[in-house]
Amino acid sequence: MSDGPAASSPEDTPKTPNVLKREATQANRHSTSPTAQTETPRLQLRNLSLTSSSQERILDDVSLEVPRGRIVGLIGPSGSGKSTLLRAMNRLWEPGKGTVLLDGNDITALDVVKLRRRVGALFQTAALFDGTVADNVRYGPRLRGERSTDNQVEDLLQKAGLEPGMASVPASQLSGGQAQRVSLARTLANQPECLLLDEPTSALDPGATRLVEETILRLRDETGMTVVMVSHDVEQIRRVADEVCLLVKGRIVERGTPEELFASQQTLSQQFLKGTLEAGHAA
Ligand SMILES: Nc1ncnc2c1ncn2[C@@H]1O[C@H](COP(=O)(O)OP(=O)(O)OP(=O)(O)O)[C@@H](O)[C@H]1O
Numbered sequence: 001m002s003d004g005p006a007a008s009s010p011e012d013t014p015k016t017p018n019v020l021k022r023e024a025t026q027a028n029r030h031s032t033s034p035t036a037q038t039e040t041p042r043l044q045l046r047n048l049s050l051t052s053s054s055q056e057r058i059l060d061d062v063s064l065e066v067p068r069g070r071i072v073g074l075i076g077p078s079g080s081g082k083s084t085l086l087r088a089m090n091r092l093w094e095p096g097k098g099t100v101l102l103d104g105n106d107i108t109a110l111d112v113v114k115l116r117r118r119v120g121a122l123f124q125t126a127a128l129f130d131g132t133v134a135d136n137v138r139y140g141p142r143l144r145g146e147r148s149t150d151n152q153v154e155d156l157l158q159k160a161g162l163e164p165g166m167a168s169v170p171a172s173q174l175s176g177g178q179a180q181r182v183s184l185a186r187t188l189a190n191q192p193e194c195l196l197l198d199e200p201t202s203a204l205d206p207g208a209t210r211l212v213e214e215t216i217l218r219l220r221d222e223t224g225m226t227v228v229m230v231s232h233d234v235e236q237i238r239r240v241a242d243e244v245c246l247l248v249k250g251r252i253v254e255r256g257t258p259e260e261l262f263a264s265q266q267t268l269s270q271q272f273l274k275g276t277l278e279a280g281h282a283a
């Protein structure tokens, strides 16, 4: 656990996060290859800042590396900047200050459509189009002038944890959990290297939540997918994430494995886990 002084309020927190037991993190967690630690991180965020029109600091010089083939969770009180940080990773938000690198390349130098294929995003609720499940899954390739075969559609549905037979079902007849997984299959049709998930299960019941979580874990294990996942559910982070970052008032105040965060003596982490750290402010 961190030996640093416990912070009594976000204002007192150091700008650099407590990095919890790095040696243990690297030794114990999932690794895609023996050289994973020396590879260029899939995503690197450097010194991102955002100040609101009322001069409130929304992101305060945030830097973060997302290793390949890992699931990094972002947690923190409402308004702490989680979604904004996530959106910076595929230019849904363009930071005025700071840089985002994908495989070592500045993402502002990349074509934004191609970038968003490589770094797919999934949000709280699935926004599917009218038509069948297959129509939705074929959407991305169709934009590129490609026609997905039935086999390709079925393969994508399976990757997203759905039965291939669902291809012909009208999207309007799906449950929330099924729709979220169809949305995932539609994103996977673009063959992304990275997935950005913003509270992807918060509209789902526990059963559907578990199915989506299993799908995310399988994608990491079977395809080496890199995932950044915002969640307000710390138990979900414990089940899914390899590493977790706690964001408070636009700063990453702790980073480590979920187990390390749960064992943290840091005041902000304890307050967050107890639910007494609300709206970015210490209780
Ligand atoms: N481009 C922007 N310009 C100015 N303010 C912004 C911008 N994007 C987001 N904000 C503000 O930043 C703050 C943080 O928002 P954000 O959505 O990132 O928080 P969050 O941690 O995801 O919260 P929640 O858990 O409620 O989803 C909010 O007050 C929001 O209005």
Ligand SMILES: [Mg+2]
Pocket (backbone or CB within 6 Å): 082, 083, 084, 230
């Ligand atoms: Mg959010």
